[in-house]
Amino acid sequence: MKILVINGPNLNMLGIREPDIYGRTTYESVCGKIRDYAAENGVEVEIYQSNHEGDIVDKIQSAYGKFDGIVINPAAYTHTSVAILDALKAVSIRAVEVHISDVNEREPFRHISYAGMACEHHIIGHGVDGYLEAIAYLAGAGS
Ligand code: CA2
Numbered sequence: 190m191k192i193l194v195i196n197g198p199n200l201n202m203l204g205i206r207e208p209d210i211y212g213r214t215t216y217e218s219v220c221g222k223i224r225d226y227a228a229e230n231g232v233e234v235e236i237y238q239s240n241h242e243g244d245i246v247d248k249i250q251s252a253y254g255k256f257d258g259i260v261i262n263p264a265a266y267t268h269t270s271v272a273i274l275d276a277l278k279a280v281s282i283r284a285v286e287v288h289i290s291d292v293n294e295r296e297p298f299r300h301i302s303y304a305g306m307a308c309e310h311h312i313i314g315h316g317v318d319g320y321l322e323a324i325a326y327l328a329g330a331g332s
Pocket of ligand 1: 203204205211264287288289292
């Protein structure tokens with residue numbers, strides 16, 4: 190099974206600022222955890238991060254026919270991007286939405302998720318372990 194993990198804007202800053210919200214694990218460490226977990230579970234994983242909406246759309250489109258699942262944390266684009274929602278719908282790859290923080294307990298503008306409307310499962314507020322739970326879900330369910 191091949192899973193593409195996509196992270197949106199500023200997630201490359203993890204562990205550097207706002208540790209009270211996003212924890213102290215750096216982005217590189219999160220990527221390491223994801224790679225280790227995937228290898229232990231026989232999953233092939235590619236991790237992608239971009240600060241640019243169109244690049245994320247391009248990456249989702251390029252996954253068509255190549256990946257069995259997408260784990261996506263669109264970060265701030267979660268709450269604004271119909272383009273990312275449409276791209277996820279267009280490729281029709283099983284997708285899981287991850288948020289490190291509990292967006293539903295934060296500002297009202299974080300309560301809407303466009304990308305989430307194309308995802309079959311949502312892991313919200315479980316910290317960076319949410320990425321591993323998402324991989325476990327995709328690898329376990331329907332594989
Ligand atoms: O909780 C999440 O995973 C979010 O997707 C993170 C986004 C935020 O806009 C969403 O509402 C919820 C923000 C990612 C920015 O990450 C930072 C990391 C370190 C320092 C500052 C921002």
